[in-house]
Amino acid sequence: MAIPFELEHSIDLLEQLVNTPSPSGYTAEVMQKVAGILEEAGLETRKTNKGAVIATIKGQDDDRQRLITAHVDTLGAIVKEVKPSGRLKLDKIGGFNWNAAEGEYCTVHTADGRKIRGTILMHQTTVHVYRDAGTAERSSDNIEVRLDEKVFSAEDTRKLGIEVGDFVSFDPRFERSDSGFVKSRHLDDKASTALLLELAASIRKSGEELPHTVHFYISNNEEIGFGGNASVPEKTVEYIAFDMGAIGDGQSSDEYTVSICVKDSSGPYHYGLTRHLAELCKKDGIPHKLDIYPYYGSDASAAIRAGYDVKHALFGPGIESSHALERTHTESLEAAARLLRAYVMSPLVEE
Template identity: 50%
Template sequence: MDFVNLDYILDQLIQLCSISSPAGNTQKAMDYLKRQLDDLGISYTSTNKGALIATIPGQEINVHRHIAAHIDTLGAMVKEIKSNGRLKLAKIGGYNWNTVEGALCYIETGAGNRYSGTILNTHSSAHVYEDHAKQERNDDNMELRIDEKVKNQDDVLSLGIDVGDFVSFDARTRVTESGFINSRHLDDKASAAILMGALKHIKENNLLLPYTTNFMFSNNEEIGYGGNASITPETKEYLVVDMGAIGEGQTTDEFCVSICAKDSSGPYHFDLRQKLVQLAQRHKIYYKVDIYPHYGSDASSALRAGFDIVHGLIGPGIDASHGHERTHKDALSNTAELLIHYLLAQ
């Protein structure tokens, strides 16, 4: 595909992954997106919950489309300051502790100070603990080791660290010469970058969309209610751009745009799914249709909230979801192409 600026999408992805934004603490990422939208000359509003909605007026103003990607990520919060100066954590979002064991992380205090650390199991030394490998990785057996001279609770408190402070995981973003993107939080910053690429393409080419379209960057998807509000009454179709799930029994790979037929909330709208499939076929876009068994989206949360909408879900195929994820430039390209063809279609 040569009509969308893939370099721009990649740059947006890298920049977004460098900004910590666990659900509940996403303002820095939203401020970054506001600056990008200002540079493109695209108007936007912020919701009371902190989501960002950019609007492109269309030929038909009485019918709207709603496009959503989420900017919030998995993370944690300080649950307890332990007597040994380490931190017990409470998870934000759904993941297993083994996926962040050994991860570099950051604690952000209420005053805005930032400290680095590492997430470990409490019996982390193989030379000391016989059950090092067998110890269960659960809430009680995981802790954060702070990169400061702290030996007790008072030492930690003196840094300004306290219960309720947010913890984010270092994304460790890396793009290989072969086109693979390795990073945490590709769910869903890859899709947010794709939305930015679509907005840039529309604006720079003065494209007239058939319908007024609202692009939402939601901020609470990982905790279940990111895109379930601030949907205009004129909205008929709601398309989420989120990761395509890869694994045993799935058709999705790291190179396609994945079109979701069903997730844990139930089937997505059949007619919209077929429209997306036909667009992909017509424009020779590499796609796969899949079912995501343990998954929910901003669109499914909007349906639970009672909105009368047609809902769909597409996204780049991403491996090792909610772990250290990987996708390929081709998946970004195929997803961006399908999204733009959808936006231009009646």
């Protein structure tokens, strides 16, 4: 019996996840939601000290195990300074350019639990006042948050409970088109997370027995470089990072296939495991592309750097305009889900 795939359920999960703010370092709420989804499907979960969530499905072979990770933390910002004007100076969380966030609505999450709305803008936004409104550098010195509160000074802002160190999340603006596109901030990596959660639930529901034990590892620090690099179960021999495919000039990845990464900034992924994934796609007729992501790192590469002796590979849906206004297509989501299912039912790579 094949493991079923429910596209609509996956997209519903994705919408729930992107609408739950989770910039790296501020992920307690989303991790609680992830654990709840897995437990509702009948899976036991455990939480690591860093806050990641792991669920395990035992297979026929419990001695040589697999781990598949997706990360649910996102880009965001943190309050660097409360300005004399009452506006906020920001510091980035994760790697993005300020022009990708300029003009976005946002939420400031205060230490006492308040959620205060605002907009990320250039200080020199008003073209009727600032001659350099279009040419001024998009930098932390010029970007600020205009709060939707009546404030005229730093003291006014602090009375709202806002202080240095408060997290700032960006509105996702989730939208699904009739033509099959799904666009939103934070598809990296909540699209893959939704597919992985749906897979775990489908295996449990179907009762299909896996050839090897699989750990489903939802990490929460990938965007800052150290997600998935600890608490890897000791019997793990294959480690898959289920993450986005990067699209752009010179890339083969697109929004309609699953992207398999052969190399990123950390170096090549394991040759045998990568070829195994490509052969599974050929065997099952899964639309796929092999690619190199030049400015990219993953939970799998972080685990290798941490010293884990595992075969590692990376694949996932193609995401257009990564770390900005992202988009993918249901065809890419389906292709990625099909490869996930083929992989967990396949034999281990022996070479």
